[in-house]
Amino acid sequence: MANDESEVGADAPAGGFVQLLTPEGERIDSVTTADGTTYSVDFTDDEYKELYRDLVTVRRLDAEATALQRQGELGLWASLLGQEAAQVGSGRALRPQDMAFPTYREHGVLYTRGIDPIMPFGLFRGVDQGGWDANKYKFNSYTIVIGSQTLHATGYAMGVAIDGKTGTPDGEAVIAYFGDGATSQGEVNESFVWAGVFNAPMVFFCQNNQYAISEPLERQTRIPLYRRADGFGFPGIRIDGNDVLATYAVTRAALDNARNGQGPTLIEAYTYRMGAHTSSDDPTRYRIASEVESWKPKDPISRMKAFLTKQKIADDTFFGDVDESAKTLALDLRERVLAMPDPQPISMFDNVYPTGSPEIDEQRKQFAAYQASFDGSAH
Numbered sequence: 001m002a003n004d005e006s007e008v009g010a011d012a013p014a015g016g017f018v019q020l021l022t023p024e025g026e027r028i029d030s031v032t033t034a035d036g037t038t039y040s041v042d043f044t045d046d047e048y049k050e051l052y053r054d055l056v057t058v059r060r061l062d063a064e065a066t067a068l069q070r071q072g073e074l075g076l077w078a079s080l081l082g083q084e085a086a087q088v089g090s091g092r093a094l095r096p097q098d099m100a101f102p103t104y105r106e107h108g109v110l111y112t113r114g115i116d117p118i119m120p121f122g123l124f125r126g127v128d129q130g131g132w133d134a135n136k137y138k139f140n141s142y143t144i145v146i147g148s149q150t151l152h153a154t155g156y157a158m159g160v161a162i163d164g165k166t167g168t169p170d171g172e173a174v175i176a177y178f179g180d181g182a183t184s185q186g187e188v189n190e191s192f193v194w195a196g197v198f199n200a201p202m203v204f205f206c207q208n209n210q211y212a213i214s215e216p217l218e219r220q221t222r223i224p225l226y227r228r229a230d231g232f233g234f235p236g237i238r239i240d241g242n243d244v245l246a247t248y249a250v251t252r253a254a255l256d257n258a259r260n261g262q263g264p265t266l267i268e269a270y271t272y273r274m275g276a277h278t279s280s281d282d283p284t285r286y287r288i289a290s291e292v293e294s295w296k297p298k299d300p301i302s303r304m305k306a307f308l309t310k311q312k313i314a315d316d317t318f319f320g321d322v323d324e325s326a327k328t329l330a331l332d333l334r335e336r337v338l339a340m341p342d343p344q345p346i347s348m349f350d351n352v353y354p355t356g357s358p359e360i361d362e363q364r365k366q367f368a369a370y371q372a373s374f375d376g377s378a379h
Contacts, residue, residue, distance in 0.1 A: 016238070017238040017239050017240045017246075017270050018031050018033065018039055018237065018238070018239045018240065018246045018249075018250055019239070019240040019243050019246050020039065020243055020245040020246040020249060021240075021243045021244070021245045021246065021303055021304070021307055022303065023297055023298045023299075023302075023303050024303070024306060025303050025305070025307035025308075025310055027245075027307060027311075031246075033237065035235070037253065039246065039249040039253060040249060041245050041248060041249050043245075048304075048307070048313055049308065049313060049314055049318065051088065051089075051092065051244050051248075051304065052301070052305065052308060052314070052322065053326075054084075054088045054092070054108075054111070054112065055085065055088055055244065055300060055301045055304060056301060056322050056323065056326050057111070057322075057325070057329060058084050058088060058107065058108040058111050059080075059081065059084050059326075060323075060326035060327060060329070061107065061111070061117050061326075061333060062079055062080050063081075063330070064330040065077045065079070065107075065121065065124070066079055066081075066275070066279065068121075068334065068337055069124070069279040073125065073337060074121065074124045074337075075124060075125065075126050076124055076278055076279055076280060077124055077278065077279045078103075078278045079105075079273075079275040079276065079278075079279070080105055080106075080107055081275040082242070082271060082272050082274035082275070082299070082300075083105070083108070083207055083209060083269075083272075083273065084244075084300050084301065085241060085242050085244035085247055085304075086205075086241040086242075086247055086269040086300075087106055087107070087108030087109045087207075088108050088111075088112060088247075089243075089244040089246070089247025089251065090175065090177075090205055090247055090248070090251040090269070091108060091110075091112030091113065092112050092248055093247070093249075093252040093255060094138075094175065094251075094255065095173075095255065096138070097138070097170070097172045098138060098172060098173045098174065098175065098255060098259075099138045099139075099140070099153075099156060099160075099172065099173075099174045099175070100139045100174075100175050101140045101143070101150070101152055101153035101174070101175070101176045101177065102139065102142055103143055103149065103177055103178060103182075104143065104144050105177075105179075105207075106142075107120060109139070109177065110139060113137045113138065113139040114137060115139060116132075117333055118336050118337065119132045121333070121340070122340060125337065127340050127341070127343050128343065129141070130142050140152065146178075146185055147178055147182040147186075147187040147188040148187050149176055149177070149178070150178055150182070150187055150188045150191035150204065151191045151194075153174050153175070153191070154174075154176070154195045154200055154202060155194075156174055157174040157200035157201050157202045157258075158195075158198050160172045160173075160200075160201055161199070161201055166201045166258070166259055166260070166261045167260060167261040168259070168260070169256070169260065171259035172259060173201045173202070173203065173255040173256075173258040173259040174200070174201060174202050174203070174258070175202075175205055175251070176202065176203070176205065177205050177207065178204070178206055178207075179206065179207055179208070179209060179212060180206060180208040180209065180210070180211075180212055180217055180220055180221075180225060181211075181213065181215065181220060182206075183206060183220060183221065183225055183228065184220050184221075192204070192228070192229070192234075192264075193232060195232075195234070195264040196232040196234050196263070196264060199261070199263040199264075200258075200263065200264055201258035201259055201261070201263070202263075202264035203251065203255055203258055203264065203267060204264060204265070204266045204267065205267050206226075206267065206268045206269065207241060207269050207271055208241065208269060208270050208271065209241075209271050209272055209273035210272055210273065211273055211277065211283075211286070213277045213281065214277070214281070214286040215286075216287075224238060224268065225238075225266075225268045226238040226266055226267070226268035228266065229264075229266035234264045234266065235265050235266070236265070236266040236267075236268065237254075237265065237267055237268070238267075238268040238270055239267060239268070239269055240269075240270060241269030241270045241271030242298045242299065242300040242303070243303070244304060247269060250267060251267060254267060272292075272295040274292065274295065274296075345367075346364065346367060346371065349363060349364040349367070
């Protein structure tokens with residue numbers, strides 16, 4: 001790992017992390033880790049500005065979702081507040097052919113894959129199961145069961161290798177997202193075993209936001225999470241998860257290693273969940289306000305804005321335009337969420353099996369008759 005203070009920044013955790021953009025908005029040209037790998041980015045001014053636009057837009061959409069839930073329009077919402085850089089940076093690092101397996105919080109990754117932001121709202125509003133085409137967008141359905149998506153991703157990645165789609169620069173790679181708490185789950189550790197033994201083209205992307213629902217990191221591990229990869233026979237690396245540039249650089253390199261047949265990598269994005277675990281959670285019951293305040297200066301958006309300003313890449317007009325476009329998109333999203341029709345109860349029988357089922361057909365028939373029995377009644 002990069003342990004030199006000038007490379008990782010003064011606010012790095014014990015053991016350091018890869019950082020290319022400090023909280024003050026200062027660019028670090030490159031970081032070379034102990035294994036000799038050098039990480040850097042080579043973006044145009046327009047590309048830097050688009051990354052900033054992504055960060056602001058994703059946060060604004062997330063804030064709108066939180067407001068909708070508080071107003072009773074969503075049953076639940078899992079906020080990404082504070083984790084925008086980890087999601088946007090890793091999402092933009094994916095190549096078109098790569099496949100992503102999210103949890104239920106990867107709204108930023110979903111946005112970078114070109115999926116209409118409305119899609120997860122049907123799931124959290126309870127009107128559908130999240131209706132995007134996973135094959136088209138190379139982005140699997142949201143997964144509520146903690147850690148199970150890592151096994152799905154590993155199996156998919158093993159299939160990619162079996163199909164001969166690795167070993168070249170245009171090969172395929174797979175990324176699985178999970179949180180620090182999920183590292184305590186058996187499924188995650190089993191996926192590490194399988195991915196390592198079968199040299200699967202995998203990137204395990206852990207967003208360490210310091211809390212597994214209400215349990216702090218020290219209840220999950222005695223060592224930094226990225227070091228767990230050592231025991232499974234593949235490399236691990238820790239990055240500043242609030243640094244969109246480092247996130248992009250390290251994730252792109254890990255994915256390219258995977259697609260070229262070099263096997264899996266574990267990335268620990270060291271970040272912080274600024275809000276609640278979900279809208280049903282009260283974080284004030286298990287963490288203190290001063291801890292949250294200490295993370296505010298490390299905000300991924302403010303550091304990117306500081307960089308753009310210091311380098312004279314963007315001005316107030318640009319920042320104002322970004323804020324306004326994000327607001328417009330959020331308001332449009334709100335209107336579309338409120339206009340979502342309630343599903344008909346009988347639709348629960350749709351799409352159970354791809355080619356139908358006599359048993360499901362019979363159940364549908366019985367349910368329809370049951371519903372019809374209430375016609376004309378006060379029920």
